[in-house]
Structures are given as C-alpha cells and as structure tokens.
Amino acid sequence: MKQLDGVLCIDKPLGLSSNAALQRVKRFIGAAKAGHTGTLDPMATGLLPICLGDATKFSRFFLDADKTYLTEVRLGQTTSTGDREGEILEEKPVPPQLDVAHLEEVISQFIGRIEQIPPMYSALKHKGQPLYKLARQGKAVDRPSRSIEIRSLDLVSHASPLLTLKVTCSKGTYIRTLAEDIGRKLGYGAHLASLRRTASGPFTLEDAHQLPDRYEMQLDSADERIERAPELLAAEARSLVAAIRPVDLALGHLPRLDIDAAAARSLIVGREVIIRDPGLGLGLKASKPQDLADASLPEKPLYRVYGLGCFLGLVHPSEEAVGSAAHARLRLEICKLVNTSAIVASLQ
The missing domain is CATH 3.30.70 (Alpha-Beta Plaits)
Structure with a gap:
C-alpha cells in the first residue's frame, strides 16, 4: 500500500x-x-x-x-422506491404533447429554499435503524421535513412521458423526492428514471x-x-x-492566507501563532476568490493557509481577533500531513 x-x-x-x-x-x-x-x-x-x-x-x-445532476423523470408512474427499480404503485395517463409553459411554471416553484421529506428508501436512521431496512419490511415511519436549496432547475428536454432536468442543489437533497414532488404537482405522479451527477463542488x-x-x-x-x-x-x-x-485545489472556494516561515513552523507543530501587522487588518496576507463577496463570508471564515512553499491546512482567526487591526490568533483546525520531523528539528 x-x-x-x-x-x-x-x-x-x-x-x-x-x-x-x-x-x-x-x-x-x-x-x-x-x-x-x-x-x-x-x-x-x-x-x-x-x-x-x-x-x-x-x-x-x-x-x-453543492451538487449538479442531469436526471430523467418518468411522468405517469409512481413506484415504491421513487425510482425505476421499485414496484409500480399507480399509473396515470400522460398526454402525448406536454404544455411546455405549464411544465416550466411548475418546475420554477421548486427553485430556492424548500422543505423536503426524505424518502423511506434512504440511509437515514430511525431509532438506530436505516430507513431502507424498515421500508423493505413494509414499514413506514414519520420523517421530519428538511430544509434544502435548489440553486437552479432547468428543463433540458421533454418527450412525453419523460422530462430531462438539470438540477444544482445543496447537500441533503434527494433527487428522487424532487422528481416525485414535481410529478405530483403536475397531476401525473412520477418517478426517477435515471440520474447522472455532473458536478460536485469544484x-x-x-x-x-x-x-x-x-x-x-x-x-x-x-x-x-x-x-x-x-x-x-x-x-x-x-x-x-x-x-x-x-x-x-479542491478548496479554492475558501480564501487564501500566506504566512512566513517562522509562523508556519509553529503552526505545524501545534502551536498557536499570533501575527501582528496593524496595516493588514487581521495581520493576514489573505486573498479571496473574485466571485466570493465579503458579505458571503462567515463571521469566522476558514482560510487555506500556506507557508514554507506548501499548503499547510485550514485555519480561522480566533474570535477575539475578528475586526482587530493589531493582531490575529491562529491555530490549525485541520492539518495537512507534512514532514514535521524536519521542522521540529529546525526548532531545536
């Protein structure tokens, strides 16, 4: 290995x-x-x-x-699992020609922050038991709805009874449930016919x-x-x-922070670092991606920290440092594996 x-x-x-x-x-x-x-x-x-x-x-x-999916939704059939692998529970006729304006109007209602009830056929647990195991036993339990966000939802194509949708959504979204909810809103019922993930984060x-x-x-x-x-x-x-x-490279959505060699050595061996530089606000040489507005940053944002010519891990300024122009306290929240033995030797 x-x-x-x-x-x-x-x-x-x-x-x-x-x-x-x-x-x-x-x-x-x-x-x-x-x-x-x-x-x-x-x-x-x-x-x-x-x-x-x-x-x-x-x-x-x-x-x-966030994740992006390309999915096919089969109108007119609901199944026990919410997808094509389940038993067909109900069938309704779907017209050979679908009203595109009506389709898009219904689909648009699912864009934004919505409440979604997780399906029984999922890995979520109820009293320690995965829901899918209970579902296979023919049992159903109440599941609290969860708040999720559909960032975008586009009708790519349609050929009755199939719709092809492109979905970008937050974590915790069940595309099967989204397909069922859209079918229910259209009045035909639906299940997920296929699903392909096309993007995940960066x-x-x-x-x-x-x-x-x-x-x-x-x-x-x-x-x-x-x-x-x-x-x-x-x-x-x-x-x-x-x-x-x-x-x-996969953490590029987080702002970058560069520190000097002495601070990097201390961080790597677990020490807290105080950086003083009144001219730099938090004392950090930080750069943010251009598409990340200040208003979208959390109060204590994580930074990708670099020193000694490499990526060291993730840090965030301590609460007392936020807004201070005099100093910032840093400690590695998540540390990348580096050659610590050589660094420890250099500190002695």
Missing part, C-alpha cells in the same frame, strides 16, 4: 455502489487510505470524487458542497476518469471474462495516480 494524497475523480458506472467503486480504486492503485465524498446509488452514474490519504481529513468540505465530469477493471468481456461470449494483460493494468494504474489532484 502506498501513501497517496489528493483527490481522484471517478465516473461511477451503472449498477455499482459508491463503496464498491471506492474499494476497486483503492485496490487498483494501492492506496493505503481512501474515502468518497457523497454517495451515489447503484442506479446512478457520474462524478464520484475520492479522497486519498491525507485528503480524507478534508472530505466534509466536499460532502457539504469538480465536474471533465475531471472524471473511467473506473478500472481487471477483466474484460470476450467479444464472442457475453458470459466469459478474461483477465487483462498486467502491463495494461499497470499503465492504467499509473495514469490514475498521475490524475490525483492536490487537495488545496
């Missing part, structure tokens, strides 16, 4: 769970530690960012990121790589699989390792 650090984006294929995809990547490239950043159901495909090694410390920032499908497989199908037999040549597998593994992106 190798210590590989960074983020690797995979295009998850149909029929494979997110965890199975993660384990396949981990074995294929020999990574010692890995974790994915947001589950895709087996029936869903698309972008699955995988955090490797030290990047797993930062995975919650990717879990919290990543898009353009960043994604095909999931490797040790085997390939024989062209003359749909049932026979043969092991691929070791040299081809090794070349694909090297290609995937080369595609691993530094974790700080």
Whole structure:
C-alpha cells in the first residue's frame, strides 16, 4: 500500500455502489487510505470524487458542497422506491404533447429554499435503524421535513412521458423526492428514471476518469471474462495516480492566507501563532476568490493557509481577533500531513 494524497475523480458506472467503486480504486492503485465524498446509488452514474490519504481529513468540505445532476423523470408512474427499480404503485395517463409553459411554471416553484421529506428508501436512521431496512419490511415511519436549496432547475428536454432536468442543489437533497414532488404537482405522479451527477463542488465530469477493471468481456461470449494483460493494468494504474489532484485545489472556494516561515513552523507543530501587522487588518496576507463577496463570508471564515512553499491546512482567526487591526490568533483546525520531523528539528 502506498501513501497517496489528493483527490481522484471517478465516473461511477451503472449498477455499482459508491463503496464498491471506492474499494476497486483503492485496490487498483494501492492506496493505503481512501474515502468518497457523497454517495451515489447503484442506479446512478457520474462524478464520484475520492479522497486519498491525507485528503480524507478534508472530505466534509466536499460532502457539504453543492451538487449538479442531469436526471430523467418518468411522468405517469409512481413506484415504491421513487425510482425505476421499485414496484409500480399507480399509473396515470400522460398526454402525448406536454404544455411546455405549464411544465416550466411548475418546475420554477421548486427553485430556492424548500422543505423536503426524505424518502423511506434512504440511509437515514430511525431509532438506530436505516430507513431502507424498515421500508423493505413494509414499514413506514414519520420523517421530519428538511430544509434544502435548489440553486437552479432547468428543463433540458421533454418527450412525453419523460422530462430531462438539470438540477444544482445543496447537500441533503434527494433527487428522487424532487422528481416525485414535481410529478405530483403536475397531476401525473412520477418517478426517477435515471440520474447522472455532473458536478460536485469544484469538480465536474471533465475531471472524471473511467473506473478500472481487471477483466474484460470476450467479444464472442457475453458470459466469459478474461483477465487483462498486467502491463495494461499497470499503465492504467499509473495514469490514475498521475490524475490525483492536490487537495488545496479542491478548496479554492475558501480564501487564501500566506504566512512566513517562522509562523508556519509553529503552526505545524501545534502551536498557536499570533501575527501582528496593524496595516493588514487581521495581520493576514489573505486573498479571496473574485466571485466570493465579503458579505458571503462567515463571521469566522476558514482560510487555506500556506507557508514554507506548501499548503499547510485550514485555519480561522480566533474570535477575539475578528475586526482587530493589531493582531490575529491562529491555530490549525485541520492539518495537512507534512514532514514535521524536519521542522521540529529546525526548532531545536
């Protein structure tokens, strides 16, 4: 097993769970530690960012990121699971020609902050039991609604009884529930026919790589699989390792902060650092992305901190420092793995 650090984006294929995809990547490239950043159901495909090694410390920032999906909604049928894999519970006729103006008017009602009731077929728990296990037993329990935000929702195409939608949403959004709610509002009922994730935080499908497989199908037999040549597998593994992106590139939505070498050494070994520079407000040489307005920053924003020529981790000024022009107290909230032994030696 190798210590590989960074983020690797995979295009998850149909029929494979997110965890199975993660384990396949981990074995294929020999990574010692890995974790994915947001589950895709087996029936869903698309972008699955995988955090490797030290990047797993930062995975919650990717879990919290907005996601974008391309989805097909099948009008006129409701199912037990809210998607095409469930039993059909009810069918209603759908006209061969859909009123586009009415479709767009209904769809627009779901844009913004809305309340959504999670589906029974989900990993959320009720008294310690996953809801999907209760659903398989034919049980239903009350689920409190949750506030989510649909950033954008566009009608891409329609061919009755199918709608193709592009959705950008906050974390915790269930696209199956959104499809059902739209179908209910239209008066036909609906279920999710397909789902493909196209973006997650700063990543898009353009960043994604095909999931490797040790085997390939024989062209003359749909049932026979043969092991691929070791040299081809090794070349694909090297290609995937080369595609691993530094974790700080994935945190580009956070403002950047640069500190001097002495402060960097102290932060890395766990010391609190006081930076004094009355001319810089908080004493920080900070730069914010141009599209991140001051008004959108939290009261105690996290910063990507850099020193000694590398990314060190995440910090935020202590509460007492906010608004002070005299000093700022910093301590690493999340630390990136660096060669601390050499730094400790330099402090002695």
